[in-house]
Amino acid sequence: MQHLIPRKYCFIAGMLLLAGIVLPGCVRGQLGRDSSDQYYNGMVVCAYPDAAKVGVEILKKGGNAVDAAVAVQFALAVTLPEAGNIGGGGFMVYRSGRGQTNTLDFREKAPATASANMYLDSAGNVIPGMSLSTHQASGVPGSVDGMIQAHKKYGKLKWADLVEPAIRLARDGFKVTKRLADDLNRNAADFQKRNPGKKYFLKDTKWQEGDLLVQDDLANTLELIKDKGRDGFYAGKVADMLIAEMQTGKGMITKEDLKNYHSVWRKPIVGMYKDYKIITMPPPSSGGIALLQLLHSVEKYPLSKWGFNKDSTVQVIVEAERRVYADRSKYLGDPDFYKVPVDSLLRPAYIDSRMKSFDWAAATPSSSIQAGSFVGYESDQTTHYSIVDREGNAVSITTTLNGSFGSKIVVAGAGFLLNNEMDDFSSKQGVPNMYGLVGGKANSIQPGKRMLSSMTPTIVEKGGKLFMVVGTPGGSTIITSVFQTILNVIEFNKSMQSAVSAKRFHHQWLPDVVNTEKDALDSLTIDKLTKKGYKINPGAGIGRVDAILVTKWGYYQGGADPRGDDTKMGW
Structure with missing residues (x-):
């Protein structure tokens, strides 16, 4: 049976650890495996x-x-x-300690x-x-x-x-x-x-x-x-x-x-993934809309049961990415110049309809996927x-x-x-x-217009409280890297550092290929996916995610991407 330790006592326990005072095993366990990676003040x-x-x-x-x-x-x-x-x-996404x-x-x-x-x-x-x-x-x-x-x-x-x-x-x-x-x-x-x-x-x-x-x-x-x-x-x-x-x-x-x-100060794009509130960037970022579309696309599937980077998990994620990037190509741009159909793109019924053509037996060719349609729409470093x-x-x-x-x-x-x-x-x-x-x-290019971006700075809440701060560089892979990092924590129960370090894969509709990091997928998974028609292309690192997770004890736990010189520091 676990004994919950109030936040203030957790802080005192952390100070004792830093002072070299040995604590009972039950208390050490509640502080986490690596208390040096958990900070209270920032x-x-x-x-x-x-x-x-x-x-x-x-x-x-x-x-x-x-x-x-x-x-x-x-x-x-x-x-x-x-x-x-x-x-x-x-782009900046901001959340105050009081939730604004x-x-x-x-x-x-x-x-x-x-x-x-x-x-x-x-x-x-x-x-x-x-x-x-x-x-x-x-x-x-x-x-x-x-x-x-x-x-x-x-x-x-x-x-x-x-x-x-x-x-x-x-x-x-x-x-x-x-x-x-x-x-x-x-x-x-x-x-x-x-x-x-x-x-x-x-x-x-x-x-x-x-x-x-x-x-x-x-x-x-x-x-x-x-x-x-x-x-x-x-x-x-x-x-x-x-x-x-x-x-x-x-x-x-x-x-x-x-x-x-x-x-320009803009209203955040906000949506839910299960019990988690996702607060992210609106256009001219394509990232926020795409991230919420991706999360809703996979929400009904038992990813945690299937497992991290297993063939069923990869297949569902790739098919969601294929459809979302097709939408991105047509509908996303600077909202000051172009009427972006945000509500239509994020409507659950629309996203569900996009996944109806998904077939477990075979990969959906990107050539057969175009941007979706809905009533009322007007035409690396x-x-x-x-x-x-x-x-x-x-x-x-x-x-x-x-x-x-x-x-x-x-x-x-x-x-x-x-x-x-x-x-x-x-x-x-x-x-x-x-x-x-x-x-x-x-x-398209117009004077004074902001160019479309894939940048996806994001903040996640759970139960009305801060849960995660996340983002990454990586060009077109930014959206999928943020997406997979969030899933790594929520679905696969990884620590912040493990979620950031985990091997990633990416699909963006065109070209019709699944790019993966080296050793991201095991040979059995690659074989299963290849037989279904997926083109797997192992290559270089994808993204450099930097993120912070708030643990259940209220401590800040960092994830600094080992793919770069990324660094986490706290106090």
Whole structure:
């Protein structure tokens, strides 16, 4: 028989453990197998250890989850140049300790001179690389404005105190990990080619683990943001340098674009999976709608009975993913420009109807699946961080430059990378983007429009209380990675770290293939699925999930993805 331990006594017991005092076995068992991974006052899980440390220090100084998120965002702009940014954008899902929720859209926008056919040649074909590796690939950045708006609405500490740690990291330098050193070496030729006359991220010898990366120009830019807030980036010296950089490569962003950029507070997408409330991101994220569709699609099946990554489990999940991504291609876009049929897409009867064509005997060919129809309808590199504070305020933020290091073009004098988010638009109907995703009119290019995203920052409640904070980078695999991580906890009873570390698989309608991580499926499962017509493609890692679980004792338990340099820290 279990004896429930009140939260306050659990805290005392944890302190005794840390002090080296041995506790009775029954009490140790209630604290969990790894009490060092359970924190009471707050937790940060993000993609780089130095940034995680910054976030925890802000929490210790009395900052709340939003304060820590702002500090982590700017620290990642320094320590994670391939994805952390001030030159990109993202989404935030927020839940207060009292249960109030909100979402912030600081996604990039198309410049005013953008047009639907801007990446097509005279024959109407997509010009290779133009939406990825040129100055024309960049949307108007939203990250700085997003952090300013988040802090203005929910922050406690002074703005300058939140930006200062990133300035120190940029000015003094930080030690690069082996993974970052390898990434910098791998991309050196592109940095050199796309940045003539610049030396950013380059050195005379190869980068080695432990080398110091100093970024003086970026530090100066962050100083201006610290001192002048929004005007430190969207006006003045930094804006001048950004426009000058645009002019060197026929880029489209103008001072007027920068002046007119504003983040948008949006109503969260909310739904249920069994007894769990899912709070997630609305359009222009496709992630929230897709996640709820996926969860409802599999809800009636006994996944926990079948088991983790077993053939029946995989088959149901793949067939749900196939149908949801088909819907994504047609119906999802910027709601400020396109009427997204949110209610219709999330109607249980509609989702159930989509799964009726599922046949246990054989895979459903993607060629036979199109976006659904309903009455009344009118025609890799990203990063995520999850933070919870001692009052239970929770923040789930996914932010991106799109490709690794974005366009790989650095703003001369300002030291930050430009995004290549314009590739997330549909350059031409039916033509896939860099992640193999196809789209149509809903996600066509228009001036001032936000491009569709797969980012899926999410918060989960159970019984009216905070249960999980979760998200990941990964392009088109973001949605399925978040989906499978939630199932790993709820259906397969995994700890937060085990749920994050677990091997994943992914299907996105087109191309019609099940991509899996190495050893994600055993040979018997692969054989059963292959005989039913599924094309299994083992490959590289999928996603880098960073998540926090609230245990039944009220402690925060982190899951930092081992696929990257991701780090969990708490106090």
